[in-house]
Amino acid sequence: MGRLDGKVALISGGARGQGAVEGRMFSREGAAVVLGDVLDDEGKKVALEITANGGKATYVHLNVTSEADWRAAVATAVQAYGKLTVLVNNAGILFRKPIEETSEADWDRIMAVNVKGVFLGTKAALPAMRQAGGGSIINISSVAGLVGSPQNTAAYTATKGAVRLFTKSTAIQHAKENIRCNSVHPGPIATDMIKDSLENKTQWEQRLRRLPMGRVGTPEEVAYGVIYLASDESSYMTGSELVIDGGTTAE
Numbered sequence: 001m002g003r004l005d006g007k008v009a010l011i012s013g014g015a016r017g018q019g020a021v022e023g024r025m026f027s028r029e030g031a032a033v034v035l036g037d038v039l040d041d042e043g044k045k046v047a048l049e050i051t052a053n054g055g056k057a058t059y060v061h062l063n064v065t066s067e068a069d070w071r072a073a074v075a076t077a078v079q080a081y082g083k084l085t086v087l088v089n090n091a092g093i094l095f096r097k098p099i100e101e102t103s104e105a106d107w108d109r110i111m112a113v114n115v116k117g118v119f120l121g122t123k124a125a126l127p128a129m130r131q132a133g134g135g136s137i138i139n140i141s142s143v144a145g146l147v148g149s150p151q152n153t154a155a156y157t158a159t160k161g162a163v164r165l166f167t168k169s170t171a172i173q174h175a176k177e178n179i180r181c182n183s184v185h186p187g188p189i190a191t192d193m194i195k196d197s198l199e200n201k202t203q204w205e206q207r208l209r210r211l212p213m214g215r216v217g218t219p220e221e222v223a224y225g226v227i228y229l230a231s232d233e234s235s236y237m238t239g240s241e242l243v244i245d246g247g248t249t250a251e
């Protein structure tokens, strides 16, 4: 028996990195998955791999800044698998620039993907979850949504902080409908997003000083937490913050 038997999950940013790993691991736990991303070739490959392994998976083109794309993605889940019960708002972008070198366009872009994307995804998923009798929304924030950072990521931290509190309001407003909403706060995870800083010795040594475990995390280590929040094991948990950060924010 899988921990996600009977669940239908939509995962944004599912073409690579943490979203793709979550797609594969969700499927192994019995969920049907819809992967949405702007990287269509990569996303289709992940969906094909899951179906080749006997799972249920569909890829949809989903630019999270587009309300029409979100509506279509939710409709795909409902048409293909009968309902939508889990949404993982995972898509995100990062750039590193000092505040004074950050352009208005840089700021608007990261806000659009990391914050508006989560709002639009939640807005599109709520009616389908209500129809299904409940659901679980999991918003991927970051340790950067809990504490500030010295590493030129002020705009990113602003987006992840916004996701943290949007999560709590969603949770409170929809608790009576059996729709839960929690945020996940990973520390550094080995994906393409932080490849450059992992390869930059000075930057990584600076980061290690704020990392008690002294190593980068894996997408699987985050996905286990996301599975927990997607499953009924976390049925009394809403509006919470699941921190998976190698101890970063403990000190």
Ligand code: NAD
Binding pocket: 012, 013, 014, 015, 016, 017, 018, 019, 036, 037, 038, 039, 062, 063, 064, 065, 089, 090, 091, 092, 093, 094, 113, 140, 141, 142, 143, 185, 186, 187, 188, 189, 190, 191, 192, 193, 194
């Ligand atoms: P990643 O760059 O490998 O994956 C991000 C995915 O989001 C990509 O597939 C990308 O194409 C997709 N994406 C970007 N813009 C999009 C858009 N407009 N519409 C749809 N999809 C879009 O990085 P990752 O580490 O897998 O990131 C997943 C989430 O985890 C992000 O929200 C990120 O901010 C968060 N996070 C990452 C780390 C880390 O160290 N890697 C730490 C904490 C939080």
